[in-house]
Amino acid sequence: MALLNRRDCLAWAAGAAAAAMAGPLWAQPARPVADAGAKSVLQPFVGVQPQVAAKRLISLSGALTEIIYLLGAEQLLVGSDTTSNYPEAADKTPKVGYVRQLAAEGVLSLKPDTVIGTTEAGPPVVLQQIAQAGVTVALVQSDHSWDEVLRKIRLVGQATGKQAQAEQLAQRLQADWDQTQAQVRASVAAGRAPRALFVLSHTGSPQVAGQATAADALLRLGGASNVMQGFQGYRPLTAEAMAQAAPQVIVTTTQGLEAVGGAEKFWARPELALTPAFKNKTMVALEASQLLGYGPRLPQAVQALHQGLLAIQP
Template sequence: MVTDGVGKPITLPGPARRIISLAPANTEILFALGAGPQIVGRDTTSDYPEQAKTITDIGGGFGELNLEAILAQNPDLVIASMLTPSEQTKALQDAGVTVFTLGNPVDFDGLYTNLHTVAQLTGHEPEAEALVGEMEERVATIQGKMAKNSQRPLVFYEIDGTDPNAVWTPGPGTFIDSLIQMAGGDNLGANLQGEWVQISLEELIARDPDLILLGDALWGGVTVESVKARAGWEALTAVQKEQIFPFDDNLVSRPGPRLVDGLEGLARLLHPELFQ
C-alpha cells in the first residue's frame, strides 16, 4: 500500500504496466526511472523527453481530459498531480480507474521521495536508488562551490510579464525560491506573500535586483530586448547593466529529475566565476 499526495492509500497487485501520466513532471520521472515503455497515455503538455511525444495524447494540461481515450488504453494506474482538477480525478475514479496523485515537492528531499514512490509503483526501485544517488552528488557539488561564495546577488525571476507593471514571480516556500537560494542568490520574491505573486513596477524598482531571469522566455516569447523596451524598466540596475537572461522555466517549474539541471544552470548564471 502506498499513500498519495492527498492522503489516499492505493494498493496495486503488482508493478503498474499500463500507466497514464497527467503531468509533464510525472512523465519525466517515469522516463528517468526506465518506465517509459510502460506509459500508454500522457497529457498534452508532456513534451520531454522526445519519446514522450510519440505516446497517445489524452488531453489535459490546460484543457479537458479525454476520458474515452483514457479508458480505451485500459490503464492499471493513472498518475495525477496536485494541479490536476479534482473533478477530473473524480471522473476517473468513478470510471473505475486507479488514480495516484503525486505530491508537489518544495525541496530536493521531497523530490527524492517522489522518485522512490513512483519507482515502487512501477517496479523500478534499483533505478530510483541510482538516480537519486547521482542527483545527490550533483547537488552536493553545487553546495560545495557555493560554500566558497560570499556574495549573493538579488535575483528577480519573471514567471509571467504579460503586464509589465504587475509581473508574476515566485514567492517564499516554492521550489524556485529554494533553487535560487541553493544557487547562491537571494530570491526577490522571498519576502512577498503567497507562492506566486504579482509585484508592482514601483516595488521592483525600489528593490532593484542585480539579475533578471526570464522564465517566460520560452513559453511567452519574452526577449531581453522586449524587457529593455518596457516603460519604466530602464530605471533598474539589471537593465542598465544588461544583466537579463532567458531561462528554461521547465528546468525549475516541473518537479522532476531535471530540477538538478535547473540548479546547475542557475548557479552558473549567478556565479560564473565559480565555474571557470
C-alpha cells in the same frame, strides 16, 4: 507518511473539490504538506500504493514522464499531460489535457490501470472519478523541494516495477545534488547571494514570483534571495515594485524570452528600466521544465543558475 486507501483518497478528493485550480502550473503557490515529517518516502505521498507494476500507465507530470523514460519504462506509457514534453518522444504521447484541468473521460478513454501525478493535478473531483472507475491513482506531494524529486523517482520505480533502477538513479542524482548544494552554501557563506527577480513572461502580461512558488524555492536553492516578499504566488510586473525591489539579476525561462521576441525586447519593458539588473543587463534564462519542473534535471538547473549568479559583479 500519508498513505490513503481508496476510500480515504475519494474523501480527500471530494473535500477538496471546491478548490478551483487555474492559471499556469508554475504560477501557483505550493499546497500545504499533509505530513511534514515525510521524507523521501518509498510509497506515494497521497493516494493508493501501486501493488503491482502498471501495464497501461498515464503520467500527469512532466517530471514523472521524464523519469519514466530514464528508467526505460516508456513502453508502459499510454498517455500523459501537456507538461510532458521532454524528452522529445514524450511530446508525441497521447495527451489527456492540462494537469490542472483534466477531464475523466479523456483519461479513462486511454484505458489506464494506473495514473501517477503530483498534488498539482486536478480538479480533485476528476481524480475521484478516475479512482471510482477502478484505476490506481498515486500522487506525490508537490512542495518544491529536492525531496520531491526523490519521491517522484521512487514512485515511478514502484509504478513500473523498476524499484532497483529507481534507487540507482536517486543515488546518482543525490551525489550531483550534494555537490551543487555544497558550492551554493560556500557562495552564500561568502556573502554572494544576489538579489534576484523571477519573471514569468510566457503570455503577454509578465508576472513576478512571490513566496511559496516553484520559482521562489528555485532562487533560494541556487543561492539567490528573492526580492519579491510579502505575498504568495505571482503578481503583475509593475515599475513601482521593481524600483523598490532593486533586483541585481533577472531570472526567467528561454520560452519566456522567445514569447516576447528575444532579450532585447524583454529589456525594453519600462518596468525594468530603474533596476540594477537593467543597468547591467544581467539575466539568467533556462528552459522552463528544467528550471521549474522539479524533476531529474534539477541538479543541472540549479548548477546553471548558480554559475549565472556567480558571474554577476558585486
